[in-house]
Amino acid sequence: MAAAARPAPLPPVGDVRHAGHVVLSTALGLVALGLVMVYSTSSALGAIEGTAHTGMLVRQLRWVVLGLGAAWIAAAVPLSWLRRAAVPAMVVASVLLALTLLLSPAVKGSRRWLYVAGLSIQASELLKLAVLLYLADRLARRDAAQAQGLNPRLLPVLAPVGIGLVLVLVEPDLGASLFIAAEAVVLLGLAGVRPTRVLPLLLAVVPSVLFFAYTRFPHVRNRLHLYTAGADPGTQVHEALVAIGSGGALGKGLGQGAQKLGYFSEAHNDFIFAVVGEELGFVGCAAVVLGYMALAWYGRRVAWGGRVLGSYALYLAAGATFIVTFQALINIAVVTATAPTKGVSLPFISTGGSNLLMACTCIGLVLNVARRAARVTEADGAPG
Secondary structure, eight states: OOOOOOOOOOOOHHHHHHHHHHHHHHHHHHHHHHHHHHHHHHHHHHHHHTSOSHHHHHHHHHHHHHHHHHHHHHHHSOHHHHHHTHHHHHHHHHHHHHHHHHHSOOBTTBOOOEEETTEEEOHHHHHHHHHHHHHHHHHHHHHHHHHTTOOOOSHHHHHHHHHHHHHHHHTTOHHHHHHHHHHHHHHHHHTTOOHHHHHHHHHHHHHHHHHHHHHHOHHHHHHHHHHHHOOOTTSHHHHHHHHHHHHTTTOSOTTOOSTTTTTSSOTTTTTHHHHHHHHHHHHHHHHHHHHHHHHHHHHHHHHHHGGGGOHHHHHHHHHHHHHHHHHHHHHHHHHTTSSOOOOOOOTTTSOOHHHHHHHHHHHHHHHHHHHHHHHHHHHTTOOO
8 A cells, every 4th residue: 555645744834024125124114115106207207298296106106005004904904804705705896897898988999997995996907816716716616616525626716717807808918918817828737737627728729819910900910020120119018128227237327318218108017117218228127127036036936835725825826926027027028029018007106096006915915824834834844
């Protein structure tokens, strides 16, 4: 008879707690840098338009306060409450997506923002969190059922996620739908789902979605053509590369960048990394990249330490870390012409409320797992 597998050793208390502290301090550092860069960019826009340049900074400060509040709540709420909120979160996100398609005005051929009481809500950002809460709970339930010798079906678990993906794709927002699909695949992989169970579905769905988007949505077709043709002069990506290249090693100095003066739009949002490169140089860009790498590394350590709380905590922390760091990777890849143009914010640094709330909530979830895992390992006498 084969010997039973040994349970994985408990992580050191100090390791999990330290990882949580690094995640928090790194996120706060990126938020602070974001406020500085928003001020630098908004001052240039104010000079061009002849208006006060503090309005954008004040709005961003308000969102930062709300984001910190969201992070605090996400870090304090019991995990059992989060699990009970999984299905309602998916329902709310799906309803908001449907209302966005029905009620929001079309902007550049797409309907992505729902306007409520003077606030704009990007429901696809809420869906990222809803999918995380839902799949973390359902996959943890699947683990428990398998431990009892059962073999629950996977398709009913993925059906609500598929509905949300379709709603996002209809907006249309191909990038967000692929992002959420990648999030689901990562969580399924963590849950030990065999690639042979997912690969046929991906091979059937992804090419069909890409073909549909390419043939039906002109903006997708144009972006792919621009990407394959290279960064032509006058395009946003070309101007972003000029900004990064002109910054050199140390940059031109805070507030001294020229490319943000109307050479590319969304300098305060999607292309703010180019402003960092021009004004703070290679050193500034490297600091930002290292910040996200630290979030990925220490978020992974928190997720691994969260095993002492069960598989749900592992999925929750790992998925939250993935959402923030993968979005940062996409944004930086777009700005540096490594990926086709896609309107995606740089977490914690770009302006905007929905994305900042989402990123801060993800950090709060990681801190929640870190704090509770450290308590459990300390109570069980783990060294640290």
